[in-house]
Amino acid sequence: MSNRIHPTAVIGEGVELGEDNVVGPYTVIVGPARIGDGNWIGPHVTIGTPGEDRNRPHPAGWDTAPTGDPDHDGHGVVIGSRNRVREYVSVHQGTWRTTTLGSDGYYLRGSHLAHDCLVGDGVTIASNVVTGGHCHIWDGANLGMGAVLHQRVVVGPGAMVGMGSAVRREVGAFTIAVGNPARVTGVNQVGLSRRGLDEETIEALGPWLKGKEALPDGGLVDRLPGDLSTLVKAWEARPRDEH
Template sequence: MTATLHPSSVVEPGARLGDDVVVGPFCHIGANVEIGAGSELVSHVVVGGRTKIGARARIFPFAAVGLPSQDLKARLAEGALSIGDDCVIREGVTINAGAGAGTVIGARCAFLAASHVAHDCRLGDDVVLSNQVLLGGHVEIGDCVMIGGGTAAHQNVRIGAHAFVGGLSGVEGDVAPFGLASGNRAHLFGLNLVGLRRRGFAQERIERLRKAYRLLFARNDARVFAARIEALARDFAGDADIAVLLDFLRAPATRPLCAPRAKPAALEE
């Protein structure tokens, strides 16, 4: 092991630190923790539970990672947490271990100051939680999602891949993939056009998603929502992006779907 440990830090026997890990002053690493090569704990970081952190993580002061769930109905026992490679965890972030199946976080995620991930959440790759974002238990977030500062997501909410949620939102319902949602309580404004263009989506690809959103959420369509979903599957057969959207809409859910409040023209903005 070639880890560098500050003499004021505590690393319990059994902890596994990869090559070139740097543990700064006043950190505490539990016995069942594994930290990947090239990671850095700047200072005053606590990592506990059955936690596995990937390579090249950067964790800033006063972050608490892998500690037991705050679910008052659950026993305070060591749960599991897995974090992918190249993640950034800023000051005061709390990421709780799972009370059941475990908390799982993908690669290249960024958790800005004072954000919180509760027990048994599932986050994909390239997710960004801005300052003071709060995720309740069992929240599921797809790849390339960005959430604005001060937003809170209700327990069991799902937010699909490539979606954007504006700051200071209260998210009670599921946000469909590629969508833009905001407000208290949050509602859907249309597509996350800025995010899609930044990620290199061609205009033709974006136009197909626009047509799909109009089909799903048009107010002048008298069909029930299940019928709209089946029409979407028929009209866009073989489209990979629409398949992502259909998988999300057809998956089991405990929360309602976040829908537009504005007139259909808002989907074109």
């Protein structure tokens, strides 16, 4: 299906759109950017403007085609498919890597994804969430209204961050973090149960999720349902000095 782009929207040179996307009024998308299929991008969204760095150039990308030189044009933005990007969301281009948003995410009004952020699939970023640069938000994470992430923070898969929280350190997989500064208060049992885990399995994983013990042996991880096994293994194998 063809894209539906409002006549007041600005699509800059170097922007690649897939199919069946909706782009609302007064939205500005600046290249280099690549956007997948079936995204709903609301009014007054900005995607691909320069990262907030005093020393970097700020070209008028909506007027001039990018030269393809990352030192001058930035590393751009890549967005997957089937996302809902609500009004006033902003996504900055990368400075040393591509700012990347996965698929099936819901980005609520006024949320901000800063330069060089990596965001996985199926995330929920609530209204007025602000991320610093270089953050990594894993699949299925849920950031509550008004949460603030310090630059280079990592939020694990399936983790929940409470509204108004200030996150200054890593939030582990399938944990719940709240407060200022944010602290882990428990395990996201609801999120795990929705992924098909029973109480016994959640209890067995509990010490690992809380960072107290290694992953249980005996093949438990391989028996996890769906893509959860792959996600847990990827989180366990991640480089601890990611940034």
